[in-house]
Amino acid sequence: MWIPANDGAARGRRQVARGGYRTKWDALAAERRFLIELEDGAMTPTEPVGPTVGEFLVEWLVSSEPTRRPTTSVSYERCVRDHVIPHLGAVRLRDLAPEHVRSWQAVLLRKPRRFRHGPLSTTTVRYCHRLLRRALQDALRWDLVDRNVCDAVVAPRRADTEMSVWSPPDVRRFLAFVAGDRLAAMWRLFLVTGMRRGEVAGLRWIDVDLEAGQLSVQHTRVLVYSAPRISEPKTKRSRRAIALDAGTVAALRAHRERQDTERDYAQDVWIESGYVFVKEDGNPLDPDRISHLFRVTVNAAGLPKIRLHDMRHTAASLALAMGIHPKVVSSVSVTRRSRSLSTPTATSRPACKRTRLRASARSSTSSTPGLTRRSDART
DSSP states (O other): EEEEEESSSOSSEEOOOOOSSSSSHHHHHHHHHHHHHHHHHHHHHTTOSSOBBBHHHHHHHHHGGGGSSSHHHHHHHHHIIIIIIIHEEEEETTGGGHHHHHHHHHHHHOOOOOSSSOOHHHHHHHHOOOOOHHHHHHHTTTOOOOSOGGGGOOOOOOOOOOOOOHHHHHHHHHHHHHHTTTHHHHHHHHHHHOOHHHHTOOOBBGEEEEEEEEOOOOOOOEETTTTEEOOOOSSGGGGOOOOOOOOHHHHHHHHHHHHHHHHHHHHGGGOOOOSBBBBSSOBBBBBBHHHHHHHHHHHHHTTOOOOTTTTHHHHHHHHTTTTHHHHHHHTOBSSSSOOOOOTTOOOOOHHHHHHHHHHHHHHTTTTTTTOOOOOOOOO
């Protein structure tokens, strides 16, 4: 709103802004209270008005939460709490200038990581920049600011880092090593289909048709503030059908038989969750538990260390190496930096080539000297 300037020097009027209201009626009620206090002399126009960047971001996180996935909300909150508010939180939203943002980015690029050596990556700083820009875009739409100052600041350039993937010999060594693992079918599924961690964790037996040799991704199992939660697939294209080669079908059949044996042994202790990959008591595996088991298995196998998500990149690399056309790979599931192998039911050639890869893996097991199988990776 515009109010008269009354500081003894300035003349005319000046604009005063306040934000953070959930509805238009809340804002109108606050405006009436402000005008009454101003008329009674309880407030002067020279007092600082309008929310700070920190106050606005806290309100923005709450009001915009329904528009985001739960995992994204957790990531946004951590970014605001750890990287934005400590440096920009005290600045008035209307006083925020491009100089503030540039200085903030410079500080983040020198800020040490919490659990790793070295400063924050440019990817993290770019993520925080996008978050702040998105929040300020809403502030602009709500007339809390006159412009989005992030538009005047260039985000740090993404670092060119080489993607970590396993070579075909590494894949064969890994598959041979986990052949006796109770979760061998899960590790195979990661490498053959390129499914995401949450998709594998959320896979249920009702989503698997072994007779038809396919499975469908209907939902994911994610962690929100360390609590497991069922969520929608990451994108619309993520809800898909995936063809399975004969070797993977056989592995899932053996896995189901093992699970039936564990159910009979546990008896009353068993929890019928309906998930494909579970603990010995029937409870579904949490995504973080899967990542932990993967790190332990890779270390025990003596293979190059990669992230669990890099199995998705490895699956894409294997698909291209087997001669699957890039159009087939990219038409099903594409990430920004890699293509994953998730072949639709109608595509039979990739499934056949995956079968040949699995046959190659089986034939190489006996020829690998010093290879030991790991059967004690318990959940």
